[in-house]
Amino acid sequence: MTLRLHNTLTGAKEVFAPLEEGHVRMYTCGPTVWNFAHVGNLRAFLFYDLVRRHLNVAGYRTTHVMNLTDIDDRILDQAMHAGTTIAEYVKPYEAAFFENMASLRAERAEHYPRATEHIPEMVDMISTLIKHENAYVADGDVYFRIASFPKYGALSHLDRAGLKAGARVAADKYDKESVSDFALWKKAHPEDEKLGAAWDAPFGRGRPGWHIECSAMSKRYLGDTLDIHSGGVDLMFPHHENEIAQSEAANHKTFARVWLHSEFLADATGEKMSKSAGGFTTLRDLVAAGHDPLAVRFFLIANAHYRSRVRLSTEALHAAAEQVRRLREFADRVKRTPAAETDDGELAKRTAEVRAAYREALDDDLNLPQGIGLAFDHIREANAALDAGRVGALNKVALLALIDDMDAHLDVIRAEEPGLAAEVERLIAEREEARRSRDFARADRIRDDLKSRGIALEDSRDGVRWRRISRVT
RNA sequence: GGCGACGUAGCCAAGUGGUAAGGCAGAGGUCUGCAAAACCUCCAUCCCCAGUUCGAUUCUGGGCGUCGCCUCCA
Known part of the structure; x- marks a missing residue:
């Protein structure tokens, strides 16, 4: 490699x-x-x-x-x-x-x-x-020749x-020898002193370029x-x-x-995001709009190769959030699923191949988008194997290794969830009670309520699972 | 004016001289109290023209379009 x-x-x-x-x-x-x-x-x-x-x-x-x-x-x-x-x-x-x-x-x-x-x-x-x-020094300033x-x-x-x-x-306005000579040191002005932006130097008091x-x-x-x-x-x-x-x-x-x-990031209009040009978006803005920082991270490093321009958009952030969700869901599923009796040898072999291909993509000028694509393809296959009960102990280890490989770059999979608020836990228990008494209207009301607060519930054979979801649709 | 990048499905995007990964969105199914999740199925011939080649989305030339740097800027 x-x-x-x-x-x-x-x-x-x-x-x-x-x-x-x-x-x-x-x-x-x-x-x-x-x-x-x-x-x-x-x-x-x-x-x-x-x-x-x-x-x-x-x-x-x-x-x-x-x-x-x-x-x-x-x-x-x-x-x-x-x-x-x-x-x-x-x-x-x-x-x-x-x-x-x-x-x-x-x-x-x-x-x-x-x-x-x-x-x-x-x-x-x-x-x-x-x-x-x-x-050279020119009128108190120093320029590179x-x-x-x-x-x-x-x-x-x-x-x-x-x-x-x-x-x-x-x-x-200065005495530069050439217009393209650039400043190494700028002569101190009286106001610089008040700002705490002036230092002594052999070539005169001032501040660095x-x-x-x-x-x-x-x-x-x-x-x-x-x-x-x-x-x-x-x-x-x-x-x-x-x-x-x-x-x-x-x-x-x-x-x-x-x-x-x-490469740079473009705003919604397709033009480079820049502070001087006015409109720009901060992480705080995105979070306030309901975006998960993990989705923002995924979008910024994995949506496109680093040498290509990307345009910031709600759709792209949503797609990133979905991918993060899928990855986390998959990792969680592999971990919690008990090892099956049978271990699909072909699957384990494919997993090893995908790990190698993922590594190769990253070794090739950090092509994370390609690596992620390969991995998602395999994750579908692995999910199907989990459905079919073909994932035994060996396959679990292999799949978790793939997840670790990806998370070494992404770091969005194992990032821990914020703890459940006591009230949310109480609501889940309340809903379970309602379901047991087959009061589905009440159960659905509680689930909808939680969803509007960014908590999704999933009923499965082995209990209720919850997760945080993006509030952006 | 000089230099440069890019143009792949509704959106994002990877990629290769031999008929195009993946994700989002959408449609139809399986499963489920209903959902969700997961899985299955469907959804492009790669801006246009010319050339090289047995064969080009991938190479060359031209055109159109978008954008960047040349000035503070991640």
């Missing part, structure tokens, strides 16, 4: 092997905590989660770093309007980010470095770049001529060369391109060996 990943740098799927045997160093671009993350942001973050989970499945230990950008122009603006410091302004959004990640069941990264806590590392790197003449880095544009495949032809580069934090913090936690660097496609240019320029000019080493970029 060979893991192959699509490397943006080469535009091809490549066999993946980390620099250090058995250990993957991975840096992923995290949130700018100036606002609540929208579902598009969350898609990227869950993509990182999928990557790290599959690396673990493939037997690698991971050191995963995800930065928190807690200083940038938007934060400065907002903090100013709010009359507070950037550190205070950012707090609730940072907390919301971690809440989102938890309810979407993303595994925690090993490190979540904050930009403002790594100013010295950035200052060091900028000093090195100035010394090497890859950067793109002319000093011939490889610039290799990742995004944009050449300098193309950039100029864009003609959208604003007329610059956006890109330098990733170069400095990845070096601090992962060293000069990363195995994997990933982010949304929209970070490819200029952000990732700039990171490469800074890091490689400063360290004289390959910065990241593999670049993974996840």
Whole structure:
């Protein structure tokens, strides 16, 4: 089983092997905590989660770093309007980010470095770049000299001529040598002091530019060369391109060996969801509309391949919720069904084949949608076998192994249900009483009532089962 | 203007040079007090045109359409 990943740098799927045997160093671009993350942001973050989970499945230990950008122009603006410091302004959004990640069941990264806590590392790197003449000071600001880095544009495949032809580069008010030179350090303005957004540096008091934090913090936690660097496609240019320029000019080493970029999420109109464009949807919005975070998770990682665009829609979320429901139902059924006398040997063999095929799909550039499709096909077969009483002890073990394989990525199957409220339990008992006395009208009334409150009941030979259901139809 | 992606059933979506996984929705059944769940059956020739080929949805060219990046952006 060979893991192959699509490397943006080469535009091809490549066999993946980390620099250090058995250990993957991975840096992923995290949130700018100036606002609540929208579902598009969350898609990227869950993509990182999928990557790290599959690396673990493939037997690698991971050191995963995800930065928190807690200083940038938007934060400065907002903090100013709010009359507070950037550190205070950012707090609730940072907390919301971690809440989102938890309810979407993303595994925690090993490190979540904050930009403002790594100013010295950035200052060091900028000093090195100035010394090497890859950067220059202009009126208190420091810029990276793109002319000093011939490889610039290799990742995004944009050449300098193309950039100029864009003609959208604003007329610059600063003394940059070239319009495409980008800021490493911005001179402090008086108002920055009140916001707590100014630091001393050999080249003048100020604050860091956006890109330098990733170069400095990845070096601090992962060293000069990363195995994997990933982010949304929209970070490819200029952000990732700039990171490469800074890091490689400063360290004289390959910065990241593999670049993974996840496609964006579109809103209902089919256009990219973005904060600046106005309308965007947060996890909180979806939950308020009755969607289960587990369905949102499934939708974001399993509905479509990470390199294809997806459109957020109620229908798609509902389909995702149904798939989650089916998976959970199946897992539950396999677990609670007593082993049959007969064990269908063919079924066990097929289960092993499906497990292998599932793994292969994931190894092929993380094709989770394909893997899920294969699994669902088999689940139908397994359900039929359960109906027919052909699932014995061996088959149960095999099927549970398949479920575990899937849940290693999905993590929506074994996620535990919230406990039953005492009142709901009482109502179920009451309904059972009504059924025993054949008062079906009353029994149905109770069931309907529970359903409207998001609890579905199923009568079966071995008792009443309940489960939470999506309130969205 | 430059660079790029995509266009598969009502919806979402995987995929391959040899006549198209899966999920949702829908229809009909089995089971059940009724439901639900589960299972069974039904439901597409892959945007258009031309070319390469024994054969293309899959390769090449053109067209149409949608979208992205080139500017803050996951």
